[in-house]
Amino acid sequence: MKRIVVIVGALVLGIGAVMAQQDAVKNAQTFMKGNGKNAGALAAMVKGEKPYDQATVDTALAQFEETAQKLPTLFPDSIKGLKADGDYSSSPKVWEDKAGFSEHITSFGKVVSEAKTQIKDLDSLKATFPGIGKQCGGCHETYRVKNS
Amino acid sequence: MVRRIFLALVVAVVAGLAVFWWLTIPAAVSSDMLPAYTPNIANGLTTFNAGGCSSCHAVPNQPDRLKLGGGLAVPSPFGTFYVPNISPDMADGVGRWSEANFVTAVLKGTSPAGTHYFPAFPYASYQHARVEDIRDLFAYLKTLAPVSGRVRDHDVPFPFNIRRNVGIWKFLFMDGKPFVPDAGRSASWNRGAYLVNSLGHCAECHSPRNFLGGIISAQRFAGGPNPEGEGWVPNITQKGLADWSVKDFAYFLETGQTPDGDSAGGSMVRVIKNTSELPPGDRDAIAEYLKSLPPVDGPPRPPKKSAG
Numbered sequence: 001m002k003r004i005v006v007i008v009g010a011l012v013l014g015i016g017a018v019m020a021q022q023d024a025v026k027n028a029q030t031f032m033k034g035n036g037k038n039a040g041a042l043a044a045m046v047k048g049e050k051p052y053d054q055a056t057v058d059t060a061l062a063q064f065e066e067t068a069q070k071l072p073t074l075f076p077d078s079i080k081g082l083k084a085d086g087d088y089s090s091s092p093k094v095w096e097d098k099a100g101f102s103e104h105i106t107s108f109g110k111v112v113s114e115a116k117t118q119i120k121d122l123d124s125l126k127a128t129f130p131g132i133g134k135q136c137g138g139c140h141e142t143y144r145v146k147n148s
Numbered sequence: 149m150v151r152r153i154f155l156a157l158v159v160a161v162v163a164g165l166a167v168f169w170w171l172t173i174p175a176a177v178s179s180d181m182l183p184a185y186t187p188n189i190a191n192g193l194t195t196f197n198a199g200g201c202s203s204c205h206a207v208p209n210q211p212d213r214l215k216l217g218g219g220l221a222v223p224s225p226f227g228t229f230y231v232p233n234i235s236p237d238m239a240d241g242v243g244r245w246s247e248a249n250f251v252t253a254v255l256k257g258t259s260p261a262g263t264h265y266f267p268a269f270p271y272a273s274y275q276h277a278r279v280e281d282i283r284d285l286f287a288y289l290k291t292l293a294p295v296s297g298r299v300r301d302h303d304v305p306f307p308f309n310i311r312r313n314v315g316i317w318k319f320l321f322m323d324g325k326p327f328v329p330d331a332g333r334s335a336s337w338n339r340g341a342y343l344v345n346s347l348g349h350c351a352e353c354h355s356p357r358n359f360l361g362g363i364i365s366a367q368r369f370a371g372g373p374n375p376e377g378e379g380w381v382p383n384i385t386q387k388g389l390a391d392w393s394v395k396d397f398a399y400f401l402e403t404g405q406t407p408d409g410d411s412a413g414g415s416m417v418r419v420i421k422n423t424s425e426l427p428p429g430d431r432d433a434i435a436e437y438l439k440s441l442p443p444v445d446g447p448p449r450p451p452k453k454s455a456g
Binding site: 035036037038039040041042043046047088091129130133134136137138140141144145146147148 | 373374378379380381382395396399402403404405406407408409410411412413414415417418420449450
């Protein structure tokens with residue numbers, strides 16, 4: 001009886017751990033998707049598809065800032081090597097090159113907080129937004145892989 | 149009888165070797181084939197950016213994309229290639245090259261020593277470039293700072309390390325035809341077609357390849373497994389990017405941002421560094437051409453591995 005309890009307990013714990021891992025993967029992905037959605041909203045204004053809207057800008061920048069703060073905790077060691085559903089997964093380099101990865105995060109945070117003071121109208125958005133996009137790409141170049 | 153068969157065999161082998169030798173003679177452009185010309189350095193810069201030279205030839209892990217000392221490792225199914233120094237350094241770069249040497253290298257894939265380059269150098273695309281663009285490019289490269297340091301040899305195992313065999317590859321996968329504009333299309337579309345198919349060498353990554361490493365032409369631009377390793381290269385025909393407008397393509401080439409707010413990753417980040425430097429009209433031209441690509445199904449993706 002005791003043995004069964006231990007086994008079942010271990011299984012439940014194990015499943016729980018796996019689910020927690022999957023949740024962590026999903027969590028990171030949700031954050032990134034949120035960034036993408038906000039970046040897309042800003043890009044639509046830069047491209048002239050939508051009129052300039054300060055509220056949209058503020059929402060986007062607030063979310064970028066939150067991401068920059070949370071990024072260091074979004075990729076715990078427990079999710080190393082896990083494949084996410086959808087188009088992309090994180091590269092093992094996230095964990096193999098932690099110093100490089102956190103450098104990118106710091107740089108992203110810096111650019112975002114500068115952007116918060118700079119973006120006031122369409123012209124300043126046009127001037128500043130590509131710099132944010134470069135941060136996204138700069139990190140994705142090395143630390144994200146496309147699923148096959 | 150045995151003797152006769154033996155003789156016939158010897159003749160066949162000798163004939164075969166002769167055909168192989170003849171087929172694999174590296175092509176070259178000699179200097180007397182190049183008419184007098186005053187290079188346009190500004191166009192050389194455009195060629196440099198359109199050709200993505202810096203993506204591979206810049207010294208890795210440092211910010212200066214004009215420091216062309218090479219050294220980047222390019223993994224492939226055939227071994228690892230180490231990108232050479234193309235800075236104008238006299239000892240280690242192209243400083244001592246003649247213009248004909250350079251034109252030969254880019255358009256024919258043949259080194260000044262008369263050997264084949266491996267097709268990791270995308271001359272199968274560059275062959276379609278205008279010779280004037282390449283002469284301008286050479287003049288532009290000469291204006292950059294020399295970088296010393298010779299890059300190590302490629303790490304390519306037998307039998308791929310026999311360069312003469314590359315001649316067969318060229319025979320199979322290069323048509324040697326210059327770009328011919330389509331009179332039924334706009335000047336801008338033709339400029340885009342030219343940039344994409346010659347200098348831009350987009351198809352080199354965005355197409356699946358056969359077991360010999362040649363592009364499967366029926367699935368050109370339809371994406372496939374990443375030749376450099378992990379992941380998948382996207383289908384850039386209208387099968388994959390039907391929801392992108394011409395403007396979206398141009399904006400992506402300028403900023404690396406997709407219409408849904410995502411950003412380019414992997415090697416495409418280096419490509420964007422080049423295309424963001426192009427004149428806006430050239431980006432618009434590329435966009436117009438890409439938007440016109442008919443939808444083509446790429447190779448099937450392997451079944452998704454389950455997480456964990």
